[in-house]
Amino acid sequence: MAEREQLLKGKGERKQLELKVYFALCDLSNYFKTRDDPLQYEVNRLWHGLDRLRGIPEFPKVKQEINPQ
Known part of the structure; x- marks a missing residue:
């Protein structure tokens, strides 16, 4: 969070x-990610709607948070 x-x-x-x-x-x-919930589809739709934010300098750090290696 910090x-x-x-x-x-x-x-x-x-x-x-x-x-x-x-x-x-x-x-x-x-x-x-760990649940079979119909809301996941809506979250994914919102997620892809924010594709333009991928160009922000902070994205790689946030992406690492989502998909840790």
């Missing part, structure tokens, strides 16, 4: 909001 807060520091209000939404989707995606 790493996420560090990523938010010094960002504008809009960028912080985008990152917070992104973090929430990361958490939801991780939660549903």
